Amino acid sequence: MLQLERVSLSYGSFRALDNINLHAGAGELVVLLGANGAGKSSIFLALSGIHRTSGGSMRFDGRELGGMKPSQIVQAGLVHCPEGRKLFPAMSVEKNLVLGAYVHRGDRAGSQRTLEELYQMFPILREKRHQAAGSLSGGQQQMVALGRALMGRPRALLLDEPSLGLAPLVVKQMFEVIQRINRAGTTVLLAEQNAYAALGIAHRAYVIEGGRIVMEGDRDTLLKDEGIRKAYIGG
Ligand SMILES: Nc1ncnc2c1ncn2[C@@H]1O[C@H](COP(=O)(O)OP(=O)(O)O)[C@@H](O)[C@H]1O
Ligand SMILES: [Mg+2]
Structure with a gap:
């Protein structure tokens, strides 16, 4: 449903995204894990037409998103819920x-x-x-x-760090709501630093570091991975 191939994005001379390959199938809940500054929001800003990519392709239901205006992308069914709420x-x-x-x-x-x-x-x-x-x-x-x-x-939802700054109990409720929305049929791409909670509701996940995908796998594989536990879960 959503497919990125070799997507790059630069801010001036700084390359924030470097050859990103990523996909989400219809009905999937896919998590993007990564520390602050890894490039998660940049992926969403590219997908939602706010920042122009410098290379690669982004397709949504077969339609190329590059060159489309933000409003056209929403109209196509891909909706971005930005980091920091922006109310x-x-x-x-x-x-x-x-x-x-x-x-x-x-x-x-x-x-x-x-x-x-x-x-x-x-x-x-x-x-x-x-x-x-x-x-x-x-x-x-x-x-x-x-x-x-x-x-x-939306037929597909881009959720950028919805749990940021929320109390643990509220975070739990937030992830339950996201899971409910996904189970009702909406594809979800979820960027999170809260790896444990996010993986708990994910089907699959990607790990992004320094603008590159460094790992991908299904939920259970990533939850068991030693490196992931050390870097993102804590032990
Ligand atoms: N508008 C911008 N101008 C210059 N650099 C930026 C801009 N937005 C983000 N960056 C840089 O790009 C990198 C990726 O940022 P971002 O996509 O926001 O990461 P994340 O969402 O994973 O925290 C960071 O090094 C960040 O400082
Ligand atoms: Mg971000």
Whole structure:
């Protein structure tokens, strides 16, 4: 469904991604593990059309994404939930959510249905829908960011460090929600530093270091791997 071949990306003369090969099949939950600065977000920024790649190909359902505008990529069904949430804190929860449906503005009834589904999935968002997004707890704000992405009606979702800065119990709930979304049929590419929790819900994972994929495998293989345990799990 999603396929990257020899993708490179540079910031000026700095090569942040070097020949990245990666794929995610329909319905898969694939995790990207890597330390701060490894290149995880750069992969998502390339896929979502925010940064131009300097080489390689990125295909989504056979369509080449290179050269497409961010809005066209969302319209094609690939939606990015950025690192750090990027909400409008002074705007209401509901207004933030509705922004995610921008590409479907010609289909208000459809967006209303999606919003209703979201509120059923996250009752707390319905309860707080008129509150400023910035007044919510960190975990609730992350739900808003995730909800805004779901308003784009993704067939594949790019989730960039959704557990960052959240308390352990909230992290657990977040990963349960992500697993639920995946089981309902959405393909998920999940970038995380929280390796243990992320591998717990993953089908497969890639390890990225210095802009290169240094390892890939299914969940059990990576969980058992000595190097992975030492570098990312701790013992
Ligand atoms: N806009 C930018 N300009 C210059 N360098 C950047 C920019 N964004 C990221 N980088 C650098 O690219 C590398 C990869 O960053 P990033 O993709 O954000 O990694 P990760 O998400 O894994 O933490 C890092 O060395 C980072 O400092
Ligand atoms: Mg990042």
